[in-house]
Amino acid sequence: MQVKVRLHNPRRDLEIEGPITIINLLARLDLNREAVLVVRDGELVPGDESLSDADSIEIRPVISGGAS
């Protein structure tokens, strides 16, 4: 079992070896913490939380597009 990670734009799924903190996971995926939120079962997961192998999370981008 590994931590299941769902990413958007484009939508894709990854599996990452746990345990790993959110901050380290985002660093590993080269994602800026200002640009995403991590959601598990509809709830926000704080950056210092450690994910274990049974976890399934979504990394949700928060940056939206149009210049108007």
Add this chain to the structure above:
Amino acid sequence: MKCVTCRGPAIIDIRRHNSNFCAEHFLEQCQRQVRKAIDEFEMFTPDDKILVAVSGGKDSLAIWDLLVDLGYNVDGLYIGLGIGEYSDTSLDYARAYAQTRNLHLVEVDVPSTFGFDIPNGSRAAKRVPCSACGLSKRHLFDEEAIKGGYDVLVTGHNLDDEAAVLFGNTLHWHTEYLGRQLPVLPAREGFPKKVKPLVRLAERETAAYCIVKGIDYLVDECPMAAGNKHLSYKSALNEIEAMSPGAKHSFYFGFLDRAAAFFEVEASIDREGLGACASCGAPTTSEICAFCRLVVRAGGQLPDQTGVSAVPVDLGPTRTGSVQ
């Protein structure tokens, strides 16, 4: 991570405030920031009739929710832009929110009203999709706000949006736009008062607000946005923010405090000499306003027959009245 207010377990960190919050105190923090923006810039009062432009995304649903919770009288306005599945889904989200909170949503559908959609129309008119889209939305926001007798039009622009637009305008020294990039634009002939109560909240916070509040919003991006400059300005600013929390806030609010006034004169010259569009009556410096010209160039039809459109026009039942 502990909540700065109650010392309970925190769910989010906001680095530019050097604070962490639990769910309850995070929602309070969002309300506080919005109330502060409304008061500081004298946006509106509880007696005002407010129209908020709603896209089905996180920002517009968050501000609608915040304003209703703060006790304001707010209707929503949704503009259907004909961007395929994206538009269909975004309308579903806007309607679902309005329904759960028993709020009134005004809907304007561009394809059935004006006979063009943004993807094809912008191509025909040889415009970048976001520019045709932005022009259409601004025009229809103004028109619906005036027509509906609203005192003020609210948009969901957040701190990241404003900082990114400022970044772009500064990078290219578009001084004619700098004097107008304010959280409040007063009403003037043919234009409603326009305000941006989310300027004190970053995008990450408006998204978090929706998640914590259980508001379903459209997460997927508009397919037309990919690769636009606005997104690249946002990610450049986020790189800076990551190294220097608070950079976006001080860039934008520093501009408002210390620089915006220098550009006011140029911005006001731009507003002189406005007449009424011969087709729709909206204020314009030309005979026909930019939106009506776009409709014609995009191969659509103007709802009011004035001879501008080359195609015989079937006047739909959807639009009556004009802005004069």
